[in-house]
Amino acid sequence: MGASPRTEISKSLDPKSRAGALPLIAGGLALDFANTQSGRGGKRAIEHLGEDDDVVAWSLHAGLIDEGTAKRVRARLSRKDREFAGFLCDALTLREAVHGVTVAIARGMPPAEKDLSHLAACCASALAKATLEMGEEGARWRWPTQAPVPETILGPIALSAIGILRESDPKRLKQCSGEHCGWVFFDMTKNRSRRWCEMSVCGNRAKASAHYRRSKIRAEAVAADEAPRARHRA
Numbered sequence: 001m002g003a004s005p006r007t008e009i010s011k012s013l014d015p016k017s018r019a020g021a022l023p024l025i026a027g028g029l030a031l032d033f034a035n036t037q038s039g040r041g042g043k044r045a046i047e048h049l050g051e052d053d054d055v056v057a058w059s060l061h062a063g064l065i066d067e068g069t070a071k072r073v074r075a076r077l078s079r080k081d082r083e084f085a086g087f088l089c090d091a092l093t094l095r096e097a098v099h100g101v102t103v104a105i106a107r108g109m110p111p112a113e114k115d116l117s118h119l120a121a122c123c124a125s126a127l128a129k130a131t132l133e134m135g136e137e138g139a140r141w142r143w144p145t146q147a148p149v150p151e152t153i154l155g156p157i158a159l160s161a162i163g164i165l166r167e168s169d170p171k172r173l174k175q176c177s178g179e180h181c182g183w184v185f186f187d188m189t190k191n192r193s194r195r196w197c198e199m200s201v202c203g204n205r206a207k208a209s210a211h212y213r214r215s216k217i218r219a220e221a222v223a224a225d226e227a228p229r230a231r232h233r234a
Contacts, residue, residue: 019061035197036049
């Protein structure tokens with residue numbers, strides 16, 4: 001998959017990357033991959049993919065590859081295999097294209113042409129390295145696992161993104177309403193009412209924040225009401 005300039009993002013690296021344990025809550029492989037950075041738009045953005053092995057760890061965690069394939073990919077990375085020279089850069093650039101397109105659609109805006117073009121190029125490159133196999137559930141694209149290539153990981157992600165864009169209801173693509181969260185997801189609720197990546201995280205934070213604001217407003221109102229009385233007593 002051809003390397004392209006990495007999108008510059010203001011971020012801090014997660015010192016103990018959680019790439020292999022991030023919640024998979026987006027409803028699609030590509031969308032979960034887009035969520036490998038947390039706190040987008042805030043001062044505390046956390047990059048979970050700080051090195052090549054973090055991409056491998058996430059792929060194993062997401063069920064994209066098995067232990068044997070992960071071991072072989074890591075072996076090629078440790079040998080500094082030329083085919084994997086731009087692996088992290090390619091992964092991050094693909095991720096930003098997926099995130100950019102999804103957020104644009106979620107906001108009712110046309111995606112950037114550069115993001116769509118990049119997804120198309122990634123798919124073309126990925127399919128060039130794939131074989132078509134027939135199984136019980138029909139035809140499937142397969143990438144090398146005994147001698148893995150970058151497309152073994154990045155190919156399924158790129159095709160997942162295109163599949164979501166082509167076959168899904170765009171009105172169900174959403175971005176979490178949590179402040180500075182930035183995570184995206186496919187809303188599978190019956191009435192398209194999902195607002196948060198996780199209710200237990202961003203949803204509860206929003207509730208706590210709203211409660212604090214209401215309490216503060218009530219306290220300020222009481223103080224304003226008491227002030228004239230205090231002056232009168234004085």
